[in-house]
Amino acid sequence: MLFGAIEAGGTKFVCAVSDKELNILERVSIPTTVPEETMAEVFAFFDKHDVVSIGVGSFGPIDVNKKSKTYGYVTTTPKKGWTNYNFLGALKERYDIPVAWTTDVNAAAYGELKKGAAVGKDSCLYLTVGTGIGGGVVIDGKIINGYGHPEVGHIIVKRHPEDTYEGTCPFHKDCLEGVAAGPSLEKRYGVKGHELEPTHKAWEIEAYYLAQAIMNYTLVLSPEMIIFGGGVMKQQQLFPLMRESYTKQVNGYVATPELEDYIVPCALGDNAGITGCLLLAMEEI
Structure with missing residues (x-):
């Protein structure tokens, strides 16, 4: 069973795949340009792996309110091309698997609590x-x-x-x-x-x-x-x-x-x- 991760930063995206013991099997770094370019490389990476779920920690601000119409969006970022981008929607459209969605710093806090x-x-x-x-x-x-x-x-x-x-x-x-x-x-x-x-x-x-x-x-x-x-x-x-x-x-x-x-x-x-x-x-x- 394989799991995917995307640490989406304003400068670079880090994508990884691991087994259930957190052994990372492959990892790539992708420049954060515009969504069309960056996400194409993200998809190319995960298309090679049969992951059962993906965890995303994204730069923000992002919408994490599941009751909101824009849940899963990057919202008021100054990063060119990413304002009001439906990040989670793009992943869900490509992969019919569960996706965890939070901020990059929330993900880091969780990592430090569990393994750091x-x-x-x-x-x-x-x-x-x-x-x-x-x-x-x-x-x-x-x-x-x-x-x-x-x-x-x-x-x-x-x-x-x-x-x-x-x-x-x-x-x-x-x-x-x-x-x-x-x-x-x-x-x-x-x-x-x-x-x-x-x-x-x-x-x-x-x-x-x-x-x-x-x-x-x-x-x-x-x-x-x-x-x-x-x-x-x-x-x-x-x-x-x-x-x-x-x-x-x-x-x-x-x-x-x-x-x-x-x-x-x-x-x-x-x-x-x-x-x-x-x-x-x-x-x-």
Whole structure:
């Protein structure tokens, strides 16, 4: 029995096929161009494999509300050609099999809970910090959706006292994504984040915003673990800085696990999303 997975990102699609033990038998990376081109390559890949279900974790925003007329669509994305694209419908038209549908970060959160950093726990929040900021939430072993899916990267945060940058988010300017995603570092300092020295003031400011977000997520969701992925979080000096800033900001108000076990890097790395998609494909049947 074979299972399929699609981790659909704004830059590339990763498609994979595995057996029930999660042994990946084949995997490909496909550039994200326009739907007609990208999906043609997706179909060419899965046409070769007799999969019984597919799990999809897609860039967004997407419609995850099964009562909605546009359930399964990519909605208000700025990605050229993908606005209001019926992603799930295209897959269902091609393959008469069950398809699990969620966001890429939800899939990554699920992968980390079942096979990564949060194994043995019932809840976690996964946050990716890169070109943008997005997050997925799993509570009681289930991905959290409501009318839509959480957009935890766009919460409003207080300004760092030394930060005057207006923010990069085209919708909200200085929301969390606007002040802490990768492009904000480049706009402030004129170089990409990985070119800054580990001791640069930028990382203290970055940690302040991320720690503030952690406090908000803790107060609202109280997950057992908060897991970070994405390109910005490859700066390992951020983790002690975030823990220190979180301690100051929460000021003893709520209890959490030891911070070294609460604020952690992802364990599956770039495989978190595809692992989650495969697990969701298995559960779909």
